Amino acid sequence: MASPSARDQADWSDLLAGDRTLLDRTSTAERVADALRQWIIDGRLRPGTQLSEHSAGKALGVSRNTLREAFRLLVHERLLVHEFHRGVFVRVLAADDVTDLYRTRRLLETSAIRAASDVPPDLLAERLSAIDAAITAAEDAAFEEHWLDVGTANMRFHQAITALAGSPRVDEIMQQLTAELRLAFHATSALRRFHEPYIELNRGIARLLADGEFGAAARALDEYLTTAQRQLLDAFA
Amino acid sequence: MASPSARDQADWSDLLAGDRTLLDRTSTAERVADALRQWIIDGRLRPGTQLSEHSAGKALGVSRNTLREAFRLLVHERLLVHEFHRGVFVRVLAADDVTDLYRTRRLLETSAIRAASDVPPDLLAERLSAIDAAITAAEDAAFEEHWLDVGTANMRFHQAITALAGSPRVDEIMQQLTAELRLAFHATSALRRFHEPYIELNRGIARLLADGEFGAAARALDEYLTTAQRQLLDAFA
DNA sequence: CGGTAGCTAGTTGTTCAACAATCCGACAAG
DNA sequence: CTTGTCGGATTGTTGAACAACTAGCTACCG
Numbered sequence A, B: 001m002a003s004p005s006a007r008d009q010a011d012w013s014d015l016l017a018g019d020r021t022l023l024d025r026t027s028t029a030e031r032v033a034d035a036l037r038q039w040i041i042d043g044r045l046r047p048g049t050q051l052s053e054h055s056a057g058k059a060l061g062v063s064r065n066t067l068r069e070a071f072r073l074l075v076h077e078r079l080l081v082h083e084f085h086r087g088v089f090v091r092v093l094a095a096d097d098v099t100d101l102y103r104t105r106r107l108l109e110t111s112a113i114r115a116a117s118d119v120p121p122d123l124l125a126e127r128l129s130a131i132d133a134a135i136t137a138a139e140d141a142a143f144e145e146h147w148l149d150v151g152t153a154n155m156r157f158h159q160a161i162t163a164l165a166g167s168p169r170v171d172e173i174m175q176q177l178t179a180e181l182r183l184a185f186h187a188t189s190a191l192r193r194f195h196e197p198y199i200e201l202n203r204g205i206a207r208l209l210a211d212g213e214f215g216a217a218a219r220a221l222d223e224y225l226t227t228a229q230r231q232l233l234d235a236f237a
Numbered sequence C: 001c002g003g004t005a006g007c008t009a010g011t012t013g014t015t016c017a018a019c020a021a022t023c024c025g026a027c028a029a030g
Numbered sequence D: 001c002t003t004g005t006c007g008g009a010t011t012g013t014t015g016a017a018c019a020a021c022t023a024g025c026t027a028c029c030g
Helices: A004-024 A028-042 A053-060 A064-076 A095-118 A121-143 A147-165 A168-185 A191-210 A214-236 B004-024 B028-042 B053-060 B064-076 B095-118 B121-143 B147-165 B168-185 B191-210 B214-236
Strands: A080-083 A087-090 B080-083 B087-090
Touching (some): A028 A064, A028 A168, A053 A064, A064 A080, A064 B064, A095 A147, A095 A214, A095 B095, A095 B168, A121 A191, A147 A191, A168 B095, A191 A214, B028 B064, B053 B064, B064 B087, B095 B147, B095 B214, B121 B191, B168 B214
Antiparallel strands (some): B080 B087
């Protein structure tokens, strides 16, 4: 018990416990849901598309029951809508949805920034570097003119912002919101014009955060999101 | 088209469209999920209980597949946990979960209060009256010594607080958080001592809101939640 | 010509039965 | 006390079957 080898074994079990969740997640329905989610996020499945159980099941090589379980998961994430006795469709966002998505984002992101003032310095530095990494990734992708990747990196910037709150639940909520937002982005064809100008604004906000100007950063982000929302709503009409 | 009967028909279709969502929600899996959710929230299913597919399916009179769909829904709401090849269990909250739940609540509720300053007066009055109604319900239930109902009314108070943000998504997030919180409450046997003292504090916050003192109300709620969190964490040990 | 009722074909909702994969406890061996 | 092995029980997944429903077509009637 007090021997060195016992101590090693305790360390092993801790490490294994951390990985267990990753190894266990091999359910067929979840993998199907992962694939569908990726297809929707990438825009390979356009909003409004109907996913028939028979053809989708045959295409993916899974049974109807398994596929229905996967559908349920994505319906709960709001990526699909389920109409009783009619089928499931890739969600089509309405203008109201965009408004509410941005309202929720604004609330979460600005609160997370304000909560950052209570974070211990070492943790804060770690989270700020995650924000910087996302911006750098966006800059690199813009240089190579991969506008879809720019969008992905921008999303990761905003997720890193909410991660300042240090809450797993808030992180998951934000992840779901960003996936939902992709549905809106696919409505705008000009991805470049939509994503490119925000990289610089993101850099500015990161600078304010690095200087500890949390209030100013929150205000800047609030204004920023209002602009983005308006631009996206315009593209809807 | 312009005849009175055509107008009547238009009115009918509007009315029917409003009810359709209620009538359509007759999926067996969802009704099963509703029943299970209620049992968990009421404490009839204690945290840690395993729900075997066979016995639960026989008890509810539904097939295994339908039951599994219902399980998926509740797993996604974090009321159940699913362990691969082992089964589903009523969630057992850890201290970390309670901490994170309160962190998220604090973020959402205080932000919603701060957002209330931008709400038009007539809408604001409506939402404030919903808050008052919840407090009154709690007072009545306390008078009759129905402590479970006091807890329910208190939850509704907090949901009414977040409703100040005016966002359907925030409302849904909060509803899920409160359901999850019930799991924690069932760990404390002394429901009365836990819920009763907060009624008066709620009333005080409502008064601040009615006076337009949003900043003070947010600060009071923040402190309040910190106290409640500590009390709940103590009950966990 | 316009609209309505009924019919048909195809899809979804739900159940059932079967088999494979996995977990769990018990028991035996070192 | 740990390690292997085995058998029963539970879950994961599939396929088929039937009921319930939707949508589009047709024929009929005014």
